[in-house]
Amino acid sequence: MITILYQLIIIFFLILVVLDMFKEKNIWNQLTGSIVIIPFILRLLMIK
């Protein structure tokens, strides 16, 4: 149960970061967003 809640939280923040990447005009902030989502993906899939 705790794992599912954890994954839902990750999905929530993942969506926020992706949406921000589309709103963002500064390429460096967009790049930062892309780096942030990598550990989110690995945790969402419980790979690392």
Added chain:
Amino acid sequence: MKKNHKIAIGLLVFAAIISMLSSMEFTDQWKSDVIIPGPGVTRTAVLSDYFPKLKGEYIDTTVYFLESASPGGTIFVLGGTHPNEPASMLTAVLLIENVVVTKGRMIIIPQANLSGFSHNDPQEGSPRHIHFDTPEGVRKFRYGSRATNPIHQWPDPDIYINQFGQSLSGSETRNLNRGYPGDPNGNYTEQICYGIMELIRQEECDLSIDLHEASPEYPVINAIVAHEDAADMASMAILDLQMEDLEYNLEISPPSFRGLTHREWGDYSNTLAILMETANASQGRLRGRTDEELVLTGKDKMYVKAVELGRLYVPYDESGHPIEERVGRHVAAIRNLTNNLSFIFSDKEIQYHGDPNYYELMENGYGHYLLASK
């Protein structure tokens, strides 16, 4: 399409590629090591045969039986409690692939905490695998983490309160050698402990040995830690080892140091409980560059400096402490403990052959004793 949207899509593709490449690296470490049953292996089982709740779990590790037709004692050898202490698993593998038991029987688990082998500690700079040249080609084994993989057991509490009410740091909740005697309803790691305890009890093991390594600055090193019931046997074994020019310290298991094999195996079963340590620079805090060579040779100029400053509990020079020496010490100690078990309890005699002695291992190298992988 706006320019920033195009860039965002491109960066998302970039993130997906990096995630995929990282996933391939991480999941590669989930693959099992090849351990080849030698001529003495009569059958295998899995830990869930003793504790069915583990069935289907990643941690359901393999148990190897080396049995003879002649009744005698039972020795249990546990490797891989801490997967970043490679001499532990490698000693168990060497026994599985070489030993033939002619009286009594030997039960071996080479990878006690399989979950710990499925990841390592990137911030420690640890290598993911170690390799050995054998007469038939290269064999590789995983170099894992000290603790259970957080993808199997999480989150860590701030403080781990063990089954005896003692407080430990939170990460110790995933340390296999803090969770004994185990709890069938406890966390993932405590359930492995319970499964191993059940094996010892159900198989009525007379002598049980947990193999470890320690950093050279750790006081309990090149040592045999014995439960008080096993102290006589361990004392005699150490005298025999000294006659082979192998120096060991004897430590009696402290009664208040709970959750460890040398204490709980002895308290919660009828076995004679032993834990052994060798010197492994790759897990020490004073080490320099951390790579496969350090794991296999133990050569480290930082430790040579540390011994000059009187900071170590083992001799250390430019020749390091190679894996052959560390495995050789374990193999020699197992041999001498078994001999003394047989000497003290004639109805629990165990005889076996096929294991190299310390000096043969040093001369031939570890890979010489690995079987061909098909």
